[in-house]
Amino acid sequence: MINSDSRKFACSLLDIDNNMGSEDLEAFKFFCIDLIPLKKLETVESAHNIFQYLINEDILNEEDNFIVAEILYRIKSISLLTRFGYTKDAVEKDLPRRGRVSEYRQMLYDLSEGLTKEEVKAALFYLRDHIPKKLSTDSALELLINLEKQCFISETNISLLEETCRKISPELLKILAAYKERQDPYTEESGSMREYAGSLHSFAASQDLKAGNVQEPSLQQPVGQDRLKPAAEESALYKMNGPHRGYCLIFNNVHFKEPFRPRNGSQKDAVELESVFKWLGFEVKKYDDKTSAELDKLLQDWQSSECWKDSDCLVCCILSHGESGKIYGTDGGLIPINTITSFFTAKRCPLLAKKPKLFFIQACQGQKVHQPVYLEADSHEPGSPGADAQTSGFIATQQQVTSSIPEEADFLLGMATVDGYFSFRDVQHGTWFIQALCKKLWELVPRREDILSILTAVNADVSKLSDKNGQKKQMPQPAYTLRKKVIFPVPRDPPPMSKQL
Template sequence: MDFQKLLLDVGKALSKDEVKALSFLCTDILNRNPTCVESAGDLFSRLGDKDHLSAERPYLLTELLIIIQRTRLIRDLGLSDRASETRSLISPYRTLLYNLSEEINDAELKDVKFLLNNYLPRRKLDENVSTLELFLEMEHMELISDNNLNLLETIFQSVCPMLNVKISQFKALQGKRQKNNLFANLTCKNKDGEPSRHRRHGWIYSVSSCFLDLDANVFHGGDDCVALSHQLSGLNTETSPCASLDGHCKCRAALGIYPMTAAKRGICLIVNNYNFNSDSHQKREGTILDEECLDKVFAWLGFVVEIKRDCKSEEMLSVLRELGSRNHSLMDCLVCCILSHGKEGCVFGVDGNHVPIKELTKPFNGLNCTSLADKPKLFFIQACQGTIEQKAVNICTDGPARSDDSIPSDADFLLGMATVPSFVSFRDIKKGTWYIQSLCQNLVQMVPMGSDLVSILTKVNADVSQMTKSVGVRKQMPQPAFSLRKKVVFPIPEAPPPSLPH
């Protein structure tokens, strides 16, 4: 009865258009025309009859509400904790069509219908026919399908070219799935002749284990980087068919791009520690400006921004673990920004206790957060990594030093550090930190150019280096370390970029 009451409450909260959207998303599950669905209650009953929705299995409801961006309704009804890490029931193709429909305005829809005059009956192009209904008719006439979107691309090229970016990203995702299926069907034998436990993601596990064995200096640049290629070339081919770069498999696929097709890009968590209880750490004046800029930029990029302020060390860990326990299956990636005092390999809570950076990234590795597997996890750390510094007017630093390895030991991570080990990072008490301000400015300038994230961070390195020289202090050099396997390219937002301080 409680679950039925919950479904009733959801139905009352949804508009007619939202019910139609949910019905459209469930087309493949119900195996029938969604126009037959009369109400939210009717839809939920049909899903229940097919054992897709029940008190024991409410996951589909949460997934549907996330897709149509009714996240507040999820929170209000206490559904957020019900999310599952099981495979999504809604196909990426169906989600793509819904997301495309949300981006088409009335004028553009008229143009689309005009271009379809030679393909569809005129009554199917009436003014009252919605975008989703139009897509359904195109499917019915076999004009589009999950592996044939050519006509849609041709039409969008004339009406709204930006939408073809979403289709291209969807195609990239489909290609990735096909490759994964190919790897899944390969039998990898271990030394005892038994199939490998890591068959599906064998090469990912091999590269990850290689990272565990590497000295941290490999990621710090210089001649030691040569060690990385030696480690990779020595991977045992018995672990994975593609483990050895020069092995018999000879995988030479071009560097791909992580798919970015979800309605929401992902969660962007900002942990901003300003007011420290410890006598050994001063207030981090200027950090509020960093928080505001990060909030504006990542919201512009399509992220749902969450902000936590003045966290003790245990609170920081708790916040990250809770975020890692969520279902990210309908998200493209994760961003986490830590603004605090720090020392090498660690950041401080406001209680003065340190937290190893590896403990902050651990909740999101492939074993602890399966819904983020194969997706980029991006961490930006504004904190000192040592004590070496020189005087500067109106400049504060973010903390003292101790050696520790901070590189995440799993695939698909990027760790953007404000400075290299043993050095301080600098914070202007009026303008914010050099690193975060440069990061935000370059994201705003370079994302619309189609630049990938590593290229953007390279520009950040150059800018911060020039800034430090110009005010006469010891050079600060940011340090990106990563185990990314593809390029991170954010889709170009339709909204104008946010205004940032200069």
């Protein structure tokens, strides 16, 4: 007779299997390459198959299930890690003692995370003499596995990777340099070793970022507090008195190709955002129903625009269907949020360097659940009323969204919901998050509140909302790398009468 512990163990593994998306499964398989023969992994169609093999090899059992927790941590699937009974901190603490994944495997995964789909395609072309002609993929993991199978790369031979990165994405060379230094501790430390030494726990840092704990070192030191003057206080604020406040870009996707349902109520959000940001002095540009390719082209155009030279700030609002770390174009194409934000890094958009870049994303980040008819979730699951997000039926994970904000400073990302969860949209009154955001901007900007305080108030308001049965809730989440406070100048004109509280 199966005891309760065995059932609990089996149920926890089945729960992970049932809620693991396809991208997470591929990443999970990648981290198992050193544990499971590659030929077996190539036939794997579910996490359950992997678990069974690990159990058969006594790598995984009721007394020691750390290998699953370790890989969930490494693929940044913190929502599943929590469901498995672990915390991020607990895994980090035990990794040095119990970790099974090699530094080489982690390095390759870090490399894959840094490659865009376009760069993977460029790498395929560059390596066309090293890979089968039939190989056509935009998956960096698939490309790396193929190079490993043919013995072009190995734990002691990464020269081909260095050559490729030098041609395709030089920024990734630091990952390879750090790995080499870790293999030979007697080489001269150039700084990259320290970077990679922290990469094992890089996700912990990203979670601090998402919790709003990122500060510049200089701001953490209370140096000269006794000598603070109004001018010093001003230096802690982003400049907002230039010739032009900036642009607010609103991408409002309402109508999608089948099987996506219209995002009725989103028009209300777009109108409200346009009204409040015009009031704050921004020039608003609104784009309706854009495909993924159209959105990409528009972002490229704005990236290269000369208008940012005299602008104080960028605001970008995206209203669409979504899944973990991504949003949908009206054609059903997915765009990673980190791709969107990366258009405006200091390197790619120098005219916005050291200026605040604020992104507000209204889209689901996880699995749709049952809800009252008058509410819709910004996710997509065909065949149910108001569905908008992923079709796989798996719950979303942290893998994509953890890197949504560039590591460099001056970004803020306001998400409608935490990763792995749905966000609600009232078909008549708009979404909970955008409506609360606009309300708090109208209310708190005249009080000289900074944007993070405003978003905290938005969190409080949205957290109090629920469906008519009191069972459906939502929790927005800000993440930022701001170095200073963002305080919008108080507009000369008061809010419209209907907005005054």
